[in-house]
Amino acid sequence: MPTRAECLALDQVDPLASRRNNFVLAPELIYLDGNSLGPLTRSTRERLVATVENEWATGLIRSWNSAGWMAAPTRIGDRLAPLIGAQPGEVVVADTLTVLLAKLILGALDLRRDRSVVLTDVANFHSDLYVVEAMARRAGRPITVRAIDRETLDDELGDDVALVMLTHVDFRTGEMLDLAGVTARVHDAGALMLWDFAHSTGAVPLDVTGADVDFAAGCSYKYLNGGPGAPGFLYVRSRWQGVIENPLPGWLGHARPFDFELDYEPAPGVQAFVTSSPSVIALAALDGALDAFEGVTMDELRAKSLALSDLFIELVEERLPGVFELVTPREHARRGSQVALRHDGAYGIIQALIARGVIGDFRAPDVCRFGFTPLYVRFVDVYDAVEHLVDVVQRAEHLDPAYATRLAVT
Ligand SMILES: Cc1ncc(COP(=O)(O)O)c(C=O)c1O
Incomplete structure (x- = not known):
């Protein structure tokens, strides 16, 4: 021993070892809960002060342009992309995880209109189960959600399955699923794959490109240390961009938000999944927190x-x-x-x-x-x-x- x-x-x-110095942690504290809420980084604290003092207090509304606030969701999405093995332009930071799952579930169901079943894990995080049931009821056609024992996934993968939604690392047990293997079997059955990366991002290596993942979403307040209630992120593989629709369109997902057009035309790329104004201060906190992953x-x-x-x-x-x-x-x-x-x-x-x-x-x-x-x-x-x-x-x-x-x- x-x-x-x-x-x-x-x-x-x-x-x-020296990376602990990047965090604001009392020397004697034994913090084994970064899987729930990551600690504050020094970089985040500095970024928050600078954002509030320079960009908000001084720059005021000019900062939407001069400080690049409007582009923050995709810019920070691009910073986060390598952590999940995504390509530039495939990740956007916005909303929170449950809301992003709702958008992706409804959007994905529209891509498999000839199919009527969604499979998920009975041991999934409760929020995922609530939202998948609720979105299935709103899909515009009868959809059955089957919350299964994930060990039986292969038996359940019939030709009626439109979408499989699983959490990659189980929040309770810490069990990690086989990202590439499961995604491949889901695709073999003609279904689409949506992963919840809440307990994976910044915790384990992920390769959404190699695993051919269709869609994923995660949060940034756990291993990414983005702060309490920090925004979520969404991944849409490039081949689905311009194909999958954001079921909650808003002005900031429009191709020309400041033309104030009456008809909705989605912006190109993953920006179309943005609905509302970016949460600038929360995004600055996350941007600072991502510094901790530089060089590692x-x-x-x-x-x-x-x-x-x-x-x-x-x-x-x-x-x-x-x-x-x-x-x-x-x-x-x-x-x-x-x-x-x-x-x-x-x-x-x-x-x-x-x-x-x-x-x-x-x-x-x-x-x-x-x-x-x-x-x-x-x-x-x-x-x-x-x-x-x-x-x-x-x-x-x-x-x-x-x-x-x-x-x-x-
Ligand atoms: C696996 C999993 N999915 C979804 C959520 C919900 O996240 P949010 O509160 O950002 O919607 C959590 C929250 O901890 C989670 O652990």
Whole structure:
């Protein structure tokens, strides 16, 4: 079993170690929740001050032109594109993830009008399930949504399936699906593929081009550190641009918004999926946050992420044998960047850890989630987090009556 000194030695030789300095994090804080809300970067703080002071306060309305506010959704989309393996012009930053999924679901259903089934995962994030049901009801023809056990996908892929919508890394278990393999099987069945990348972007290498993905959407407040409620992003493969329609057209997706024409004519490219005015301050925060990814490859991040989660699993199993059920797959190819442990007292365990300065989160009914974000988590953090976990369990701190009532956000 690795010792604390060995973990400190790993940090000494870690080529990513100095990147923690880019984040505003208290030195002693063990932050294992970047899979839910990424921390503030120094760059974001500077960008926000500059945007507010120079562009908004001083530049005022002139900044729409002089500071390039109008182009921010596609400009930042292009910055984000390499993180998912997309080409320039295929990604736009706007709205939030659920809203973007709604747009893509309705748009995609229109491209397969001879088909009437949407497949999704019964274990999908609840927002995805709500929105797919609601959009199916509004598709203008009868559509059946089947929320299936994803293991049975191949059996369900009949010639009536128009669209398959899956989340690439399961929010609860951290299981990662085979992006290229699933997309290929969906295409073989003549259906379209829409991926939710909420827990993938900035966490694992993605290659939407190589995997021939049709559509995808994600959020930017988790591994991308864009800030609470930061905008989402949408990917439309170039071959579908100009073909798929934005079902929520607005003036900023028009070819000539300032001509104020009465008829809608979509802008070329992915801009057509923009509906409303860009959220300039939130976009500036994300733009600053993306600086943290400059000069580092997703493969480098992935290598450290797996080393961190391997270490965590090993230490938990050595120190607390039989106490937790490991929910996250052990195989690297099936593991995202988080580890989920099942325990009846999961909520109290997470609260007791938070009280000790080790931040993870709880997902009902019984899962402790720990995110491993290689830009700022240290190997020694993993060691210390497990030490705290051992103490919490051995001292039964999780049974403290203070944790009997759950907070609104868990
Ligand atoms: C997998 C997944 N899909 C969708 C969402 C919803 O995102 P938003 O609140 O940006 O609509 C989340 C939020 O955490 C998520 O984890």
